[in-house]
Amino acid sequence: MEAGVIMGREVRKMLNKKIVNIFLKYFILLLITAMFLFPLLFMLSTSLKSIDEIFTRSFRLIPKVFHFENYTNALKTIPYLRYAGNTLFITVFNVVGQLLVSPMVAYSLSKVDWIGKRVVFVVLLSTMLLPYQVTMIPLYIIWQKLGLVGSYVPLILPAFFGYAFYIIILRQFFMSIPDSLLESAKIDGASEFQIYWKIMLPLCKPALTTVAIFTFLFTWSDFLGPLIYLTKQDKYTLALGLQQYMSEHTVAWEQLMAASAMFTIPIIIIFFFAQRKFIEGVVTSGLKG
């Protein structure tokens, strides 16, 4: 009887502790969630408010009236659609270039047994740590001498030589394809190129998708490249154009937030469709790169 009471007390104590733990756990979880979510909601909220409502000191998350016209106005204040088109143009060519070249290099560095393989891979890895500032000025001078500053060429052509980051992601994936598969194709008389084109690439669609997504995200959002190379306003990308909602004295916050939201939405959509691949890509490059 005595022992039973003590046991009961112990159990109750443990149960209390468990409840406190669960409560604490979800409290922290929700706190962090709010931290991440609230700025985004603030952005959306501002993008839908009237100017009067933005500049009041009492804050409401949900606007009194939804001013969707902020979005259509934002499209007119700056040549938004033109900039979006420019951004898309650069982005698409970058994706094509990466998909064409990076898998070739990755294949050579994973499945082809040639002398230079190791050296090239080590050099490739070490370029990941190279600060872009070291090459920034000479590259600018090269493009300038070629008369290509102001054009899209400096922002597109380098993609057709492959980037180390994507090559590493692809190589990691290629390594996981069993050699026996390639060997048997070789015995059947397939050439190296046929093996690459007809067996390897179709098998590696998931990794190729990852590379396409990353290239899209990075190019779409890139600021420094366009800042250096795009000199004429009609060639601007969205990343450069956003600042045009600000003038020296006033900022059209509601339009700027609307434009920022529209700028971000394509990325969010892609992320939702390819979330798993995206996260796998981050992890592969981060853990094993």
Add this chain to the structure above:
Amino acid sequence: MTKNKIKTNLFGLLFALPWIIGFFIFGLYPIFKSLHYSFTDFNIFMEPNWVGLDNYKDLFQDRLFYKSLSNTLFMIAIGVPVTLVFAFICAFVLNMEIKGRALFRTIFFMPSLVPIVAGTLMWVWIFNPKYGLFNIILKSVGLKGLNWLTDPSFTKPSLVLMGLWGVGVPMIIFLAALQDVPRELYESASVDGATEWRKLINITLPSISHIMLYQVILAIINYFQYFTQAYVITSAGGGLNVASGGPANSILFYALYLFHNAFAYLKMGKASAMAWILFIITGFVTWLIIKAYGSWGNYGKGG
């Protein structure tokens, strides 16, 4: 060498060739060219003119150079630990037994998808002294609002705070590393009666220490190259060609000052010297951390 072997070698080279050519054009040549430029007086309107070590001497007497370096070191000293600890906490929370993990992971990661320019401009608005989210909250609980981006002593901490919002990538990597820690280790520790805290210190942290090291190196290198956020904030409202370091140059970071030198003051020789100093610092930091980690690693194994 057999005919087949030669063929394979040629094929391998051929497939790697685009990157190798790209490496020479976009990597190796510019690296050495910028070393050359760093010894010259030079801009887009003139040919490089050899001046020996003048650019380096100029830098070592330049108050703004030291300012940009100390601003950057501040970000590294405060920003790296704060950001990585926060990233680890987020990953740790996501790795607990919680309902709706996928949803929370998505929410935690989503801010990192917002383009840096858009995100930074959004934060400029959030930090707005009169109508921004933060000061509205502070005032609503009776506190005084802060001058987040205009008071020189707040600007860098504000940027660190802003950086926490975009912590997604290191968070995801920590999360994957946490999921890789063998379950059995925790189970046997539980049997031995270890507390959660002990498990964290004795199992979790040692298991992910190599990932932690990699993240620290990356974070330091990233802060040395920290540019877009500072550029967007300092040029907000002033058009695209302003060379400003923010209030009292408090957010004149290394990469920003380098950019000003190259493209606003057109001192490309001086900027190249800065680039090479950065290159050497980056290499040294990487080497140092890896070496230090090597000795800790051995110590750990010995103990």
